[in-house]
Amino acid sequence: MEHQLVFATNNLNKLEEVQIKVGNSFKLLSLKEIGCFEDIAETGLTLEENATIKSTYVYKNYNISCFADDTGLEIFALNNEPGVYSARYSGDRDPIKNMDLVLEKLKGIENRSARFRTVISLIIGNKEHLFEGIVNGTIRKEKSGAAGFGYDPIFEPEGYDITFAEMNIADKNKISHRGRAMEKLITFLKGG
Incomplete structure (x- = not known):
């Protein structure tokens, strides 16, 4: 049986990335597909809070199981900035x-150590579950590459010589922060 879940995002890049990761196990519905056109404000001070705000909003207003994520780039030399403000840092x-x-x-x-961190909030059966994924790496001195989105052109994951x-x-998807958090979510949904 194919499960349906709302992924509380308007970011089509994220939706595509996650749907590939999930494969045929689950049919992901976007906010648009359930008729949610509100801009859910990310007013939390942490990634966990922002993910929870979004998943709770959809669950309470549309009565459908939902997951939402928030991702931050944390750069150690910048006291973990941009962090929760990654999408609107500038x-x-x-x-x-x-x-x-x-x-x-x-x-x-010189120290350009950084990490991407994703937190997923899943609300299913009126209960919340949190999943985290982290990938460590470094910030390049210049942009490189045309795929991906966000900070992808300047982030080189640990163990690789490409961004x-x-x-x-x-x-x-095999190594990303979102991919790792999604693996935990998928394992949970499959009863693992």
């Missing part, structure tokens, strides 16, 4: 400006 939701600001702030800094933006989506 003041708006412009990935180019966000990357440029990170590169500017890291000028002259996320230079990887194909299947390879990225």
Whole structure:
């Protein structure tokens, strides 16, 4: 039996990435597909809070099982910035400006260690479950690659000599923060 779940996102890149990861086990529905056109404000101070805000909103207003995620790029030399503010780090939701600001702030800094962290909030059966995925890496000094989205062109995952933006989506999904959190979610949903 195919399960249906709402993935509380308007980001079609994320939806595609996660649907590939999930495969045929689950049919993911977007917010648009359930008629949710509200912009759910991410007012939390942590990734966990933002993921919970989104999943709770959909569950309470549409009465359907739902999961939502929030992801942050945490750069150690910048006291884990941009973190929860990753999508709007430069003041708006412009990935180019966000990357440029990170590169500017890291000028002259040798320690470029960073990590991507994703937290997923699943609400099913009126109960919340949280799943976390982390991938460590470094911030490049310049952008490289055209695939992916967000900070992918400047993030080089540990053990690789290419950025996320230079990887194909299947390879990225095998090691990414979102992929790792999704693996935990899928295992849970399958009763593992």
